[in-house]
Amino acid sequence: MKKVCWPYFDPEFDSLSERIYGPTCRVCIDNESLEDCTVVKVDSLNKQGLLLEVVQVLTDMNLIISKGYISSDAGWFMDVFHVKDADGNKLADQRVINYIQQAIGTTRDPPKPKAYTTGKPLEPEPHSERTTIEMTGTDRPGLFSEISAALADLHCNVVEAHAWSHNARLACVAYISDQSTDTPIEDHHRLAAIEDRLTTVLRATTSSATAGGNCTNQQQREAKSGGGGGTMTNVERRLHQLMLSVRDFDRPLAMMEVASEEGGKASVLIESCREKGYSIVTVQCRDRPRLMFDTVCTLTDMQYVIFHASVDSHDGYAFQEYFIRHVDGCALNTEGEKERVVKCLEAAIERRVCEGVRLELSAKQRVGLLSDITRVLRENGLAVVRADVATHGGKAVNAFYVRDISGNDVDMEFVESMRREMGPIDLAVRNEKSLMPPNTADHQRPRFSISDILKSKIERFSHNFVAIK
Structure with a gap:
C-alpha cells in the first residue's frame, strides 16, 4: 500500500528564536533614572520599517522625543528614547505606560489603536465607517474652499x-x-462622479500657477476614493507620500528667491562612511513636535534602511544623525541621489510647519459647515495652507493655518462676518512661532498677526490665546 508522506515540522519551530533569545521584542520603561523625562528602551529582532513603527507609537500619543539612540546591526534592533508628555513632563499615567509596552512589544496581535492627549486616552472616530478621498494637485488661493464646496454640492x-x-x-x-x-x-457610479468633480476642481489651475507648481501630468492633479483609515500618524504618513508624489521638494523659482533671502532653513548634509559602507545624513533645524517621525518616515518611504541613529534637541534646536543604506545594500554614491534625499528631507521638515496664524473653530456639526467656513475665509482674502478638521461627539473641531493672500493685515470684519453667517461658534486665534532663529537678519520684519489686532479690541487674553465665545 502506497503512502503519501509529508516532511515533519516541529510545531514549536516558529517560536524557536523566542525560546533561544527570549521574546522577539522587549520593552523597558524607566521612570526613575532621569528626573525630567521617561526612558523607553526597545530590544527586538530587526525588520525594515521597525524604527518607524516604534516612533509612530510614541508620536500617536503626542509624546515629545528629546533624545534617541538607535542601533540595528546584525539583525537585532536596539534603541533608547527620552520622552516627555505634551506638557514637557515625565509619563505619569500608567495607562500610557502600559499602552507603550503593549503596542511596541506585541508583534503578532497588535492592540487596537487609540489616540492620547497629555496622557488621557481618546477614542477616535471610526474611519472604517467612512469613505476616504485622497487629492493632490497644484495649490492656489481658495482651492481648499473649492474642494469643500464641491463636496457639499455632492x-x-x-x-x-x-x-x-x-x-x-x-x-x-x-x-x-x-x-x-x-x-x-x-x-x-456616485464615487466616480465625486472623483470626476473633484479632479475637475483640482485641474482648474491658471497657467501661471501651473508653471510655478511644475505640475504637468494628470496623476499630479487627481482625486481617488477608497476604504477606511487609521491613526493620525497613518494619515500624516500618507500626506507625506502624496506630497512626494507631486514633487513638492522641487521649490518653484519664485519661492527659491524668497527662501534665499530668509534664514533659518533646515540644514541637511550627507557624508560617506566608506569603512562601514554607510551614508551619514545629518539634519539640523529648529525643534518641534513630530520632527523625528517626519524624517524617519521620509527615509523609510524612500526605501532607505536606518542602521544607526542619534537624535538630540537642546535650546529649541534639533540635531539628527542617520547612518543609512538603500534597501539594495548600497550607500548613496551619486550626487543626484544625495541631492534628492536632501531636498526630500528639507520638504518633509517644512511641510507641517506654518508660520503666521492658526484659527481654531468649533461648532455644532452640520452638512456644509466646512464649506461655509472656508468660503468666508476666502472671501476675506485668507488662504488656507494647512487644515485639520475633525468631528467629536456631534461637534466639528476645525483648525486652519492661514495667510493673507496680499500680505496685508487682516481686517477684523472677517471675524464678525463668520459669526454672522454661521451662527454661534467658538473661535480662537494664535500666532505660530517662526522657524527662524532670533539672531537672523530678517527677524525684525513685520509679520502678519491677527492676535495683535484682537489684543486691542478684546480684553480676554491669556497664554498667547484669544478666545471669542
Missing part, C-alpha cells in the same frame, strides 16, 4: 479632513459620508 458630509500645502502643491485626505444616511458611500 451631498457629502466631511467627517474629517487633513490638508497640507507646500511649495505650491496641495495634498488632502478627507473622510466623508452620505449626507442623508451618514453612512459610507459605496455606489461606484
Whole structure:
C-alpha cells in the first residue's frame, strides 16, 4: 500500500528564536533614572520599517522625543528614547505606560489603536465607517474652499479632513459620508462622479500657477476614493507620500528667491562612511513636535534602511544623525541621489510647519459647515495652507493655518462676518512661532498677526490665546 508522506515540522519551530533569545521584542520603561523625562528602551529582532513603527507609537500619543539612540546591526534592533508628555513632563499615567509596552512589544496581535492627549486616552472616530478621498494637485488661493464646496454640492458630509500645502502643491485626505444616511458611500457610479468633480476642481489651475507648481501630468492633479483609515500618524504618513508624489521638494523659482533671502532653513548634509559602507545624513533645524517621525518616515518611504541613529534637541534646536543604506545594500554614491534625499528631507521638515496664524473653530456639526467656513475665509482674502478638521461627539473641531493672500493685515470684519453667517461658534486665534532663529537678519520684519489686532479690541487674553465665545 502506497503512502503519501509529508516532511515533519516541529510545531514549536516558529517560536524557536523566542525560546533561544527570549521574546522577539522587549520593552523597558524607566521612570526613575532621569528626573525630567521617561526612558523607553526597545530590544527586538530587526525588520525594515521597525524604527518607524516604534516612533509612530510614541508620536500617536503626542509624546515629545528629546533624545534617541538607535542601533540595528546584525539583525537585532536596539534603541533608547527620552520622552516627555505634551506638557514637557515625565509619563505619569500608567495607562500610557502600559499602552507603550503593549503596542511596541506585541508583534503578532497588535492592540487596537487609540489616540492620547497629555496622557488621557481618546477614542477616535471610526474611519472604517467612512469613505476616504485622497487629492493632490497644484495649490492656489481658495482651492481648499473649492474642494469643500464641491463636496457639499455632492451631498457629502466631511467627517474629517487633513490638508497640507507646500511649495505650491496641495495634498488632502478627507473622510466623508452620505449626507442623508451618514453612512459610507459605496455606489461606484456616485464615487466616480465625486472623483470626476473633484479632479475637475483640482485641474482648474491658471497657467501661471501651473508653471510655478511644475505640475504637468494628470496623476499630479487627481482625486481617488477608497476604504477606511487609521491613526493620525497613518494619515500624516500618507500626506507625506502624496506630497512626494507631486514633487513638492522641487521649490518653484519664485519661492527659491524668497527662501534665499530668509534664514533659518533646515540644514541637511550627507557624508560617506566608506569603512562601514554607510551614508551619514545629518539634519539640523529648529525643534518641534513630530520632527523625528517626519524624517524617519521620509527615509523609510524612500526605501532607505536606518542602521544607526542619534537624535538630540537642546535650546529649541534639533540635531539628527542617520547612518543609512538603500534597501539594495548600497550607500548613496551619486550626487543626484544625495541631492534628492536632501531636498526630500528639507520638504518633509517644512511641510507641517506654518508660520503666521492658526484659527481654531468649533461648532455644532452640520452638512456644509466646512464649506461655509472656508468660503468666508476666502472671501476675506485668507488662504488656507494647512487644515485639520475633525468631528467629536456631534461637534466639528476645525483648525486652519492661514495667510493673507496680499500680505496685508487682516481686517477684523472677517471675524464678525463668520459669526454672522454661521451662527454661534467658538473661535480662537494664535500666532505660530517662526522657524527662524532670533539672531537672523530678517527677524525684525513685520509679520502678519491677527492676535495683535484682537489684543486691542478684546480684553480676554491669556497664554498667547484669544478666545471669542
